[in-house]
Amino acid sequence: MEEEEQLRSLMFLVTYMLLKRMRDINDANIQRRNEIQRRIRHRQYFFQRQRRMLMMMIAGGIRSNARIRTRPWTTTPSTDWWERVVMTEFQPSDWLDKFRMNRETFFYLCDKLRPRLARQNTSFRLALPVEKRVAVALWRLASNIEYRTISALFGVGKSTVCRCVRDMCHAIVALLSSIYLRSPGEQELEDSAQLFLSHWGFPHCVAAIATLHTAIITPSNNASDYANPAGWLSVMSQVAVSGRGHFWDVCASFPGGTDPAEILQNSSLWATAAEGGLSPAPPPTFMGKSLRYVLLGEACYPLQSWLMKAYPEEQGRTASRTALTEQQQLFNGRLARALRVSQEALLRLRARWQCLSKRNDCGLDVVPTMILACCILHNMCESHGDAFKAEWQVEVAEAESPQPSHKQLLSTSMNQSNAEEVRQLFCDYFEEQNKLNN
DSSP: OHHHHHHHHHHHHHHHHHHHHHHHHHHHHHHHHHHHHHHHHHHHHHHHHHHHHHHHHHHHHSOTTSOOOOOGGGOOOOOHIIIIIIHHHOOHHHHHHHHSSOHHHHHHHHHHHHHHHOOOOOSSOOOOOHHHHHHHHHHHHHHOOOHHHHHHHHTOOHHHHHHHHHHHHHHHHHHHHHHHSSOOOHHHHHHHHHHHHHHHOOOSEEEEEEEEEEEBOOOSSOGGGGBOTTSSBEEEEEEEEETTSOEEEEEEEEETTSOHHHHHHTSHHHHHHHTTTTSOSSOOEETTEEOOOEEEOOTTSOOBTTEEOOOOSOSSSSSOOOOOOHHHHHHHHHHHHHTHHHHHHHHHHHHHSGGGTSOBOSOTTTHHHHHHHHHHHHHHHHHTTOOOOHHHHHHHHHHSOOOOOOOOOOSOTTSOTTHHHHHHHHHHHHHHHHHHHO
16 A cells, blocks of 8 residues: 555656646747747847948939939829920920910910929929829919829829829919919000900990809709709809900909899999099090090990990889980990900900810819819910810810809999999090090
8 A cells, every 4th residue: 555655656756747837838939939030020129220221322313304213102194295295395386286375375374373383392203293293283274184194194193193283273362363363454454445445446444344154063051052054054254354354353263143233232343443543543434524445345234334234124013125326336235245355365265175065074162273274274375375266165165064144133232323424435435436436
């Protein structure tokens, strides 16, 4: 019995020693594996850090005009068309057809916008040149084609096309408004009055007011407010056009269903004209009286001493046509002829920048700025003498919806008491001229 107890104790001790030895071996193996993995991770981190430092050193030493290898996710299609065809092979007619301006005007615009559009190269990609950014945006404004088409043409992403359009429009408004969209000086007022008289036969007038409707996609909120009198959705703008066909004042971003008279009354143009800001001091003489220069407006505007409109031919919905006097008919005819200056200017604007003649699929936060930018570009191209092609107008006539006509505004409290006296002076002038010509 005693020997069996000793043997059992010995076997128990041996078993315990073996199990302990196996556990120690397993723990040592685990620690060894953990240490190996820690060293591998440390070495990988060290090599990655060295690689990043080496890439930064290489990138810092490369000249700015060298081509930098981009990551796979930044790879873009070939830009051969822009670099080889446009920049080296485009003829003057090609620049005019595609960008709606001469090559010289294009690079002048790029220089003016460079402070706002220039971007810095990075270690992983080259920034788009200002010239290419402007070309992408002008192509969109001139043609209104889809972003994906322009993306494939210029070898850039669709989001880049959208960003180029937005950035250029904002840059034009910020940098060029003070040059091409500003209140006229005294000499410009006199020149415009001379042009209205010599080209359109209307004296003592410096500008014509008109409306522009730009078709839009259905907005997410208050869509019914954007339905214009013709029934389609639009953003309405108010423009003042000089005798030269340039835009002096532009108010954009109003829903298409807004009353034009309300827009005018709440605009800076109303305050400026009412205070005599569109006439030199002292006012020039007309028909033997001291009279400020006037503006011309359509029937939807109120009659003011500084804003002439036609005599109404209808007094109500059920009334028959009012019999106007010969003087009044003559005045209406001369006024309609002079208002062609604004109609032709808006037609040239929509024909040159067809994003305004076709339905614009940009958001409402971009459309008003785009309209302002197009008006500024119109003035710039006209000032630089860039050619205008008649076929552009044919394209617009075939593609666009007709501009809606607004209801005539009959006598209201907005009419000034002495406005009729001023309009009668013009009637007398036209009657005198008519007698002299006969």
